[in-house]
Amino acid sequence: MNSLPINNVLLHPDSQGDNLSEWLNGNGGSGLINALSKPDGIIDIIKQAGLCGLGGSGFPTYKKWQLVNTQSNDRDKYLICNGNEDEPGTFKDAYLLSHSPHQVIEGAFIAALANGINKIVFYINPEQIIGLEKISIAVEQWQNSTLFKQIEQVLNKPLSIRVMASSGHYIGGEETAAIESVEGNFPFPREKPPFPAIYGVYGCPTLVNNIETLANITHILNHGAQWYQELGLGDCAGTKLYCLSGDVLKPGVYELPMGTALKTLIFDMGGGILLDKKIKAIFTGGASNTILTSKDIDVHLDFESVKAQGSSLGTGAMIVISEETGIVKQVTEYVNFYAHSSCGQCPSCKTGTFYIAQILNKIDTGQASTLDLDSLINLCKILPGSGRCHLLDGAIKIVDSSLLHFTDEYKHSLKT
Ligand SMILES: Cc1cc2nc3c(=O)[nH]c(=O)nc-3n(C[C@H](O)[C@H](O)[C@H](O)COP(=O)(O)O)c2cc1C
Ligand code: SF4
DSSP, rough: OOOOOOOOOOOOOGGGGGGGGHHHHHHOEEEEEEHHHOOGHHHHHHHHTTTTTTTTTBHHHHHHHHHHHHTTTTSOOOEEEEEEOSSSOOOOOEEEEEEOOOHHHHHHHHHHHHOOOOEEEEEOOOTTTHHHHHHHHHHHHTTTHHHHHHHHHHTTTEEEEEEEOOOOOOOGSSSHHHHHHTSSOOOOOOOSOOOOSSSOOSSSSSEEHHHHHHHHHHHHHHOOOHHHHSSSSSSSSSSEEEEEESBSOOOEEEEETTTOOOHHHIIIIIIIIIOOOOOEEEEEEETHHHHEGGGGTTTBBBBHHHHHHSOOOOOSSSEEEESSSSHHHHHHHHHHHHHHOOOOOOHHHHHHHHHHHHHHHHHHHTOOHHHHHHHHHHHHHTTTTTTSSSHHHHHHHHHHHHHHHHHHHHHTOOOO
16 A cells, blocks of 8 residues: 555645636636736745746746746746656646546636736647647636636736647757747757847747646636645745656556656566566666666656756656666667757757767677777767757757766677
8 A cells, every 4th residue: 555645736636627617616616817916926825836837948037937926027028838758758638638627727827917917828748639628628628717718807908818739859859949939930049148038939928837837827727725735745846746757566647746766666666577587677768868876776766866866857757678688779769759850940959869869770780890889988078068959959968978987888798
């Protein structure tokens, strides 16, 4: 019997469902009503709650909101609800969109009220056909509600909502790439600064928030900052949707207190490793961060603790690899994905990810020499920091850390 409070907020049965009347008669609506009564106090509540962006960065939500809030309301202001979700091993936003669209939409309305936003875009991966449909229907229900009219009254302008399929490129989830996409362009990430909060969609102030972040806002405004803080373990606030996959018995999305130990996620929730094998490695936060090994099994899954362990919590996705799985094959698979996903506007990323993938494929198929391995090691030294976005660095991190921990496996794969 597990004593951890699981699935107690976003995945709680009361938060599910796609009927607005049922949502408003149950758990929903109160957060929005509180926000409508005191829009000027919303950001402070989010600050006190300690909510950080759950789309990968862990950036304090209130800071980004303050920047958007202080931009002039004379112009359009945009909110992009980021549901692009294409990171390997990450599937939490798809779950929220298709099972509980109302808590996400209510969170978006609260964000709009806090920041004077009059244009909301739900930006969803085209493969999430159910999510796209559920959000579209749910938005229509809200648009016919009295609460929606009250939002427009408080905003003092019409509120437009667009539900759009993203282009489906992994890179389209990066916030400035999402902005380009909303403008109808290919999702090429932009240079920063200027930051989206100041210069976003068509040059207007733009807030980009992840779907899980927005869903949390609904509950924070309903129950208060202190309630949210107390949900986490130790100094951590809130819960986290951890995506568990790889060589575990029970992969899935698990809602647990922020700061839950990795071993609890893998063994108590995930039922342990397939065939009772040992853990070899864990790709954290998707597959674009320094990999962890069995030595890190006690790490607490929150932004600070995973960072202290030399990696990053990222999206909260944990891909577990057992001793039965070849690390070179696994890393090669992910780097092939990144090489394919590179948007190509930074020469170091376009050629670097391609070249790394080429070497890895050679190693994985037993065709590489020690010279190839040396080239790989060198590339990991010279390329970091030379791309405009995190894609290149993410690819390097998994190669570099796997080389560090599993040198022998790489060497054994070389041609003799
Ligand atoms: C290559 C790349 C892909 C990304 N994909 C996503 C995504 O699919 N969804 C998402 O919310 N954030 C994604 N991000 C992070 C966003 O740039 C941004 O930080 C996030 O949407 C902000 O929302 P949050 O503050 O609520 O976390 C990605 C970042 C990078 C570098
Ligand atoms: S680092 Fe890669 S994916 Fe990112 S902007 Fe540059 S070329 Fe595109």
